[in-house]
Amino acid sequence: MSDLLKFDLLSASIALKNKEFSSLELTNAYFEAIEQTSALGAYLEIVKDRSMDMAKASDKNIKNGTARPLEGLPIGVKDMFCTKDVKTTASSKILENFCPTYESTVTQNLWDDGAVMLGKLSCDEFAMGSSNETAAKGNVVNPWLKNSKMSPGGSSGGSASAVAARSALAATGTDTGGSIRQPAAFCGITGFKPTYGRCSRWGIVAFSSSLDQAGPLTRTVSDAALMLNSMASYDKKDSTSANLEMPDLMNYLDKGIRGKKIGIPKEYTQDGISEDIVLFYEKSINWLKDSGAEIVPVSLPHTKYALPVYYIIAPAEASSNLARYDGVRYGKRNEAASLDEMYEITRGNGFGEEVKRRIMIGTYVLSSGYYDAYYLKAQKVRRLIKEDFDNVFEEVDYILTPSTPTTSFELGKKQDPLTMYLNDIFTVPASLAGLPGISLPVGLDKSGLPIGIQLIANSFDEPGLISTARVLERSAEFNFIADGAAK
Amino acid sequence: MNESINLKPGQINGEKGIWEMVIGLEIHAQISSKSKLFSGASASFGAEANSNVSLVDAAMPGMLPVINEFCVEQAVKTGLALNAKINNVSIFDRKNYFYADLPQGYQISQFTKPIVGEGEIIIDLDDGLQTTVGIERLHLEQDAGKSLHDQHPSKSYIDLNRTGVALMEIVSKPDIRSPQEAGAYVKKIRSILRYVGACDGNMEEGSLRADCNVSVRKSGEEFGTRCEIKNLNSVRFIIQAIQSEAERQVEILEEGGKINQETRLFDTSTGETRSMRSKEDAHDYRYFPDPDLLPLEFSDSWVQKIRETLPELPDSLKKRLVTDFGITPYDASILVEEKDYVDFYQKAANGKDGKLTANWMITELFGALKKENISLSNSPISPENLGQLIALISDGTISGKIAKDVFAEMMISKKSPSDIVKEKGLEQVSDDTEILKLIDKVISENEDKIKDYLGGKDKLFGFFVGQVMKLSQGKANPGIVNKLLKEKLK
Numbered sequence: 001m002s003d004l005l006k007f008d009l010l011s012a013s014i015a016l017k018n019k020e021f022s023s024l025e026l027t028n029a030y031f032e033a034i035e036q037t038s039a040l041g042a043y044l045e046i047v048k049d050r051s052m053d054m055a056k057a058s059d060k061n062i063k064n065g066t067a068r069p070l071e072g073l074p075i076g077v078k079d080m081f082c083t084k085d086v087k088t089t090a091s092s093k094i095l096e097n098f099c100p101t102y103e104s105t106v107t108q109n110l111w112d113d114g115a116v117m118l119g120k121l122s123c124d125e126f127a128m129g130s131s132n133e134t135a136a137k138g139n140v141v142n143p144w145l146k147n148s149k150m151s152p153g154g155s156s157g158g159s160a161s162a163v164a165a166r167s168a169l170a171a172t173g174t175d176t177g178g179s180i181r182q183p184a185a186f187c188g189i190t191g192f193k194p195t196y197g198r199c200s201r202w203g204i205v206a207f208s209s210s211l212d213q214a215g216p217l218t219r220t221v222s223d224a225a226l227m228l229n230s231m232a233s234y235d236k237k238d239s240t241s242a243n244l245e246m247p248d249l250m251n252y253l254d255k256g257i258r259g260k261k262i263g264i265p266k267e268y269t270q271d272g273i274s275e276d277i278v279l280f281y282e283k284s285i286n287w288l289k290d291s292g293a294e295i296v297p298v299s300l301p302h303t304k305y306a307l308p309v310y311y312i313i314a315p316a317e318a319s320s321n322l323a324r325y326d327g328v329r330y331g332k333r334n335e336a337a338s339l340d341e342m343y344e345i346t347r348g349n350g351f352g353e354e355v356k357r358r359i360m361i362g363t364y365v366l367s368s369g370y371y372d373a374y375y376l377k378a379q380k381v382r383r384l385i386k387e388d389f390d391n392v393f394e395e396v397d398y399i400l401t402p403s404t405p406t407t408s409f410e411l412g413k414k415q416d417p418l419t420m421y422l423n424d425i426f427t428v429p430a431s432l433a434g435l436p437g438i439s440l441p442v443g444l445d446k447s448g449l450p451i452g453i454q455l456i457a458n459s460f461d462e463p464g465l466i467s468t469a470r471v472l473e474r475s476a477e478f479n480f481i482a483d484g485a486a487k
Numbered sequence: 488m489n490e491s492i493n494l495k496p497g498q499i500n501g502e503k504g505i506w507e508m509v510i511g512l513e514i515h516a517q518i519s520s521k522s523k524l525f526s527g528a529s530a531s532f533g534a535e536a537n538s539n540v541s542l543v544d545a546a547m548p549g550m551l552p553v554i555n556e557f558c559v560e561q562a563v564k565t566g567l568a569l570n571a572k573i574n575n576v577s578i579f580d581r582k583n584y585f586y587a588d589l590p591q592g593y594q595i596s597q598f599t600k601p602i603v604g605e606g607e608i609i610i611d612l613d614d615g616l617q618t619t620v621g622i623e624r625l626h627l628e629q630d631a632g633k634s635l636h637d638q639h640p641s642k643s644y645i646d647l648n649r650t651g652v653a654l655m656e657i658v659s660k661p662d663i664r665s666p667q668e669a670g671a672y673v674k675k676i677r678s679i680l681r682y683v684g685a686c687d688g689n690m691e692e693g694s695l696r697a698d699c700n701v702s703v704r705k706s707g708e709e710f711g712t713r714c715e716i717k718n719l720n721s722v723r724f725i726i727q728a729i730q731s732e733a734e735r736q737v738e739i740l741e742e743g744g745k746i747n748q749e750t751r752l753f754d755t756s757t758g759e760t761r762s763m764r765s766k767e768d769a770h771d772y773r774y775f776p777d778p779d780l781l782p783l784e785f786s787d788s789w790v791q792k793i794r795e796t797l798p799e800l801p802d803s804l805k806k807r808l809v810t811d812f813g814i815t816p817y818d819a820s821i822l823v824e825e826k827d828y829v830d831f832y833q834k835a836a837n838g839k840d841g842k843l844t845a846n847w848m849i850t851e852l853f854g855a856l857k858k859e860n861i862s863l864s865n866s867p868i869s870p871e872n873l874g875q876l877i878a879l880i881s882d883g884t885i886s887g888k889i890a891k892d893v894f895a896e897m898m899i900s901k902k903s904p905s906d907i908v909k910e911k912g913l914e915q916v917s918d919d920t921e922i923l924k925l926i927d928k929v930i931s932e933n934e935d936k937i938k939d940y941l942g943g944k945d946k947l948f949g950f951f952v953g954q955v956m957k958l959s960q961g962k963a964n965p966g967i968v969n970k971l972l973k974e975k976l977k
Contacts, residue, residue, distance in 0.1 A: 082547075088548065102547070206548075237553060239552070239781050240778075317775075320775070330545075339586075368773075371775070
C-alpha cells in the first residue's frame with residue numbers, strides 16, 4: 001500500500017488512467033498516511049466519507065474513459081478556502097464552527113476537474129504568520145527533522161507539511177506576502193504563487209485583497225503546472241480576476257531556457273542570509289547558466305522598502321476585511337449587554353494575538369492624520385517597487401532569488417514579530433508587484449533542512465516560469481524525503 | 488428693532504439685526520434598479536425581513552462585490568441631467584465603522600474621486616423667479632440595513648433587505664438661502680431624477696432622503712458654523728427643520744453663544760431639531776480605496792452614448808411650452824414638474840388653445856384629482872378628452888359654465904365630452920330666433936320690471952339676462968342674449 005505514496009500528482013494521474021490502481025486505493029492510502037502523520041497536526045478536518053464518494057465517482061469516470069485532468073487525485077485544502085458544508089475556520093476561533101453554504105471558485109474548479117478532497121489544512125490564523133504558530137488550534141510541525149519540532153513555515157504551513165509528509169498528494173495554498181513560497185521552501189516542496197488575478201479570490205477568506213492569491217503546493221514543478229491548470233480561471237464574481245486565457249502549462253514543462261536571461265538582483269544577497277542558502281543560490285545560478293541561460297546582474301532599488309510597505313498595506317486591508325467577523329450574523333458570539341460590548345468581547349476572544357496586532361496596525365495607518373504618512377505613502381512606494389520590476393523585465397526574462405533568508409526554525413522559540421516578519425523579505429516584493437513566483441527545493445543545509453530558491457516572472461508569464469523552474473529542478477536533483485513523512 | 492422691514496424668505500429678524508441662512512443639501516436617492524449595487528439580490532421595497540439578502544450582502548467570508556453596471560449608467564445619466572462633469576475615472580472607497588446593520592463593517596462609497604463632479608441646476612421659486620444652485624458632486628454608495636429596536640425587550644433585530652441597495656448622494660454647494668429654496672431644490676432634483684428614470688423619488692418609501700446643512704450669518708459675513716440635520720424624508724419637514732434650526736442658531740448667537748458643529752435630528756412631533764452627536768464624537772471612517780473593486784473608467788464616447796439616451800429635461804421643456812403653447816412661465820413650471828404632466832398636457836393641448844388647456848388642467852383637473860386622491864396616470868379623464876372639452880369651449884359649442892358640468896360628468900363616467908353634450912343636449916343655443924323667443928317670454932312675464940328698467944333702473948338688465956339663461960337651462964349663448972336683449976329694450 002505504501003508504494004502508492006511514492007507517486008506524485010502527475011505520475012499518479014497516469015497510473016490511474018492506466019488502471020495500475022484505483023482512486024479508492026490511492027485515497028485510502030492517503031487516509032492511512034494522514035493517520036500515520038497525525039502528530040504533525042496538518043489537518044483540521046478530514047472528510048473521509050466525501051472523499052470515498054468522490055474517489056468512487058472518479059474510478060467510474062476512469063473506467064468509462066471520461067477521466068478529467070485531476071481525476072481521482074486526493075488533495076488537501078488550506079482552511080482559507082470556503083468549502084460547501086465543510087467547516088471553514090481560517091484557523092481562527094472566531095469562525096470555529098463556521099460551515100459555508102458555498103464553494104470557493106478555486107476548489108470548485110478542482111472538484112470539477114476530478115480531484116478528490118481529503119480535508120482542510122491548518123494555517124496561520126487568517127493567513128497571518130510565517131510559522132503556522134498563530135493557528136487557533138496550535139502549530140503544525142514540519143516533517144523534516146521530526147524530532148526537533150521545526151516550523152513548517154506559514155501561513156500555508158498545514159498545506160506544506162502535508163505535501164512534504166505525503167499525507168496529501170498536493171494542496172492548495174494562499175499567498176499574500178509569501179504564504180505559499182516560504183512554507184514550501186521550509187518543507188522541501190514546490191510552491192507556486194501565480195500572477196495576481198490568475199485565480200479567483202471568490203470564496204477565499206480575505207486577508208489582504210490586493211495581495212491575496214491562491215496557488216498550489218506540490219512535490220514537483222510538473223505537479224504545480226497540473227494543479228494550477230485547474231485552479232486558475234477568469235471569474236466574473238471577482239472583479240480583480242484577469243480575463244486572460246492561461247495556456248496549458250503542461251505544454252511548457254520541457255521548453256528549456258536556452259537564450260533566456262536570468263536577472264540576479266544585488267539587493268537580495270544581503271547580510272543575515274544563511275551561508276548554506278547563499279551557497280545553493282550560487283549553485284542555482286550556475287545550473288541555470290549551464291543550461292544555456294544568460295546571467296545578468298540587475299537592481300531592484302526599492303526592495304528595502306518592500307517589507308515596511310507590506311506591513312502597512314496588508315494590515316490596513318486586513319483591518320477592514322476582518323470587520324465582518326463581529327458576532328452578529330455567523331461565527332462565534334459572546335453575549336453582552338450592549339452592542340459595543342458584544343463586539344469587544346467577541347472580537348477580543350475570537351481573534352489571536354497576531355491578528356489583533358495587525359488589525360491595530362491597519363486601523364492606525366488608516367486613521368485620519370496618519371493616512372497620508374503611512375497608507376498613501378506606502379501605496380506610492382508600492383508603485384515604485386512595481387516599476388523596479390517593470391524596468392528589470394525589460395532586460396531579463398526571469399529573476400532568481402533565495403526564497404527565504406534562513407531555513408526552518410524551531411517551533412515555540414518565541415520570536416519577536418519583527419524578526420518573524422523578516423521571513424518574508426524575499427517573497428514580499430513579488431507579491432506587492434502582483435508577479436508570479438515559484439519556490440522549489442534545491443538542497444539541504446548542514447542540519448538537513450530544505451533550502452528553497454525562488455524564480456519570479458513578469459505578469460502572466462506562468463508558462464515561462466514553469467519552463468525555467470523545471471530546468472532548475474532537474475539540475476538540483478532534490479530527491480530527499482522528509483524523515484517525518486508517511487512511509 | 489424695526490417692525491416695518493420687509494423680510495425676504497430665509498431672513499430672520501433677530502434682536503440684533505437681520506440674519507441670513509446658508510444651506511447646503513445632501514440628497515440620498517435610491518437608484519431604480521432591480522438589483523443591488525454590488526450583488527444580485529433584489530432591491531425591491533416591502534419584502535419580508537431578510538428575504539432579499541445575498542451572500543455578499545450578509546458579508547459572508549470570501550464574498551466579493553461586483554458592480555451593477557445599470558446603476559453606474561443611472562448615475563452618469565443623472566450627472567448629465569445636472570449639467571455636471573462626468574469623471575472618466577472614479578474610485579470606490581470603504582467607509583469603515585461598526586454597526587449591527589452594516590454587515591461588512593464598511594460601506595462601499597466614493598470619497599476622493601466621485602463618479603460625477605461639479606454641476607448646477609436652475610430652481611423655480613413660487614414668485615416665478617429662478618435661481619441657480621451649484622452641485623458639488625454626485626457619488627454612488629451602498630445603503631445600510633435596518634435596525635429594529637422595538638421588537639424585543641433587550642435585543643435588536645436586524646433586517647438586511649436594504650443592505651447594499653444602490654444610492655446616489657447628490658451634494659449641493661452651500662448656495663441655498665431659504666427653506667423655500669431648499670424645498671424647491673429638492674423638488675427640482677426629484678423631478679430631474681424622475682425624468683431620467685434614475686430614481687422614483689418616492690419620499691414616503693425612503694427612496695429620496697435629505698441631510699440639510701444649515702448655518703446663519705449676517706449678510707456679507709463669512710459662513711457660520713454649520714449643523715447637519717439628518718435623514719429628512721419630506722419637503723415639508725425639510726422646510727420646517729431648516730427654519731427651526733436657523734432660529735435656534737440665531738437665538739444662541741444673539742445670546743453670545745457659539746454653535747457647536749454637530750449632527751442633529753428633526754423631531755417631527757415638536758417641529759424642532761435635537762442633538763444626535765457632536766463633531767468630537769464623529770467617527771474616523773478610515774476611508775481607503777476598496778481593493779476588491781477596480782476603478783470605474785469611461786470613455787468620452789460611452790458618456791456621449793448615455794447623453795443621447797437622455798429625455799428632454801424640464802428646463803428645456805418649460806421654454807418650449809412657453810414658446811409653442813403661449814402659456815405663462817409659471818404654468819409651464821408646474822406642468823414640467825413631472826414628466827407625466829407634460830406628456831398629458833402636450834397630448835391634450837395638441838391643436839387646441841394652449842392657455843385654456845393649461846388652466847383647465849392645472850385648476851380643474853389637478854384639483855379634482857387631488858380631491859379624489861387619484862394620480863394623473865389613473866385620471867378618469869384622458870388627455871384626448873380634455874382636449875376635446877377645450878375644443879368644445881373654444882368653438883362655442885358649450886359655455887365655460889356648462890363645461891364645468893360636463894367635466895364633472897367626465898370625472899364620473901369617463902365618457903367623452905361630445906357624447907355627454909349630445910346625450911344631455913347641452914349644446915349652446917346661438918340661434919337669434921330661438922333666443923328672441925325666450926326674450927319675449929321673459930319680457931311678457933316681467934312687465935313691471937321692464938317699466939322700472941325703462942324708467943332708469945339700469946341694474947335690472949342683469950336680471951333679465953339671468954332669466955333668459957335660466958329659461959334656456961344655461962344653454963343660450965350669453966353674448967348673443969346680451970346683444971338681442973339690449974336691442975329689444977332700447
